[in-house]
Amino acid sequence: MDARDKFERNSGVCPAxxxxxxxGADQYIALLADEGSWTPLDRGLRSVDALGFESYRERLxxxxxxxxxxxxxxxxxxxxxxxxxxxAVMDFRFMGGSMGSxxxxxxxxxxRRSREERTPLVIVSASxxxxxxxxxxxxxxxxxxxxxxxxxxxxxxPFVSVLTDPTTGGVSASFAFQGDVILAEPGAVIGFxxxxxIKQTIGQDxxxxxxxxxxxxxxGMLDAVVPRGRLAATCAQVLRLLEGKPAPDVERxx
Numbered sequence: 472m473d474a475r476d477k478f479e480r481n482s483g484v485c486p487a488x489x490x491x492x493x494x495g496a497d498q499y500i501a502l503l504a505d506e507g508s509w510t511p512l513d514r515g516l517r518s519v520d521a522l523g524f525e526s527y528r529e530r531l532x533x534x535x536x537x538x539x540x541x542x543x544x545x546x547x548x549x550x551x552x553x554x555x556x557x558x559a560v561m562d563f564r565f566m567g568g569s570m571g572s573x574x575x576x577x578x579x580x581x582x583r584r585s586r587e588e589r590t591p592l593v594i595v596s597a598s599x600x601x602x603x604x605x606x607x608x609x610x611x612x613x614x615x616x617x618x619x620x621x622x623x624x625x626x627x628x629p630f631v632s633v634l635t636d637p638t639t640g641g642v643s644a645s646f647a648f649q650g651d652v653i654l655a656e657p658g659a660v661i662g663f664x665x666x667x668x669i670k671q672t673i674g675q676d677x678x679x680x681x682x683x684x685x686x687x688x689x690x691g692m693l694d695a696v697v698p699r700g701r702l703a704a705t706c707a708q709v710l711r712l713l714e715g716k717p718a719p720d721v722e723r724x725x
Contacts, residue, residue, distance in 0.1 A: 600640015
């Protein structure tokens with residue numbers, strides 16, 4: 472087995488140095504959802520060029536061909552280590568995982584289903600932020616998704632947020648940082664504005680690596696940095712704890 476095969480079999484994680492390469496939504500779904508349990512939802516929702524933004528239609532067509540999907544997020548129902556969940560996974564290959572009206576609508580609908588059926592929610596974020604081609608319509612999704620998550624919290628339904636490389640802009644400013652538990656992959660770039668913009672704004676030098684998952688964990692912004700190979704087991708364990716359920720081996724022992 473050559474190095475490329477080892478890399479692919481290890482879910483895009485270098486077995487030598489531990490570097491986590493960006494992977495697509497399909498790979499995350501295969502990694503997190505129990506085999507055969509994934510049921511996609513709202514696949515028919517697609518972005519439109521409501522503002523007549525130059526070349527936006529062409530950009531959408533290119534993104535669909537590149538990512539092989541109709542939007543920058545896939546949503547569905549699944550089980551995770553036997554536990555029912557609603558799962559949303561963003562795909563950076565689709566216009567940098569940017570959040571437009573459809574992305575916000577799909578996440579809000581999923582959160583509403585989660586609340587109504589009292590089924591835990593897991594969202595895997597990978598995004599450059601709001602989609603500028605949709606202007607204020609894109610910015611409105613920050614409020615829409617935040618309200619949906621707030622209602623979920625009021626209902627006492629668990630929400631685990633998983634941040635991958637990168638999670639920035641409007642996504643980090645809304646639902647991505649509103650999880651009951653926030654996990655991140657090693658080395659993920661996480662923040663709002665870019666380092667250059669921040670430095671120009673505040674006129675100060677910035678700490679090295681200040682937008683990495685490890686730096687944010689050290690400063691209390693995350694609950695844990697979890698290697699990709701342990702994400703599924705960690706999410707399932709966290710959801711059981713949030714729901715007050717015993718681990719499977721405890722159940723069998725009782």
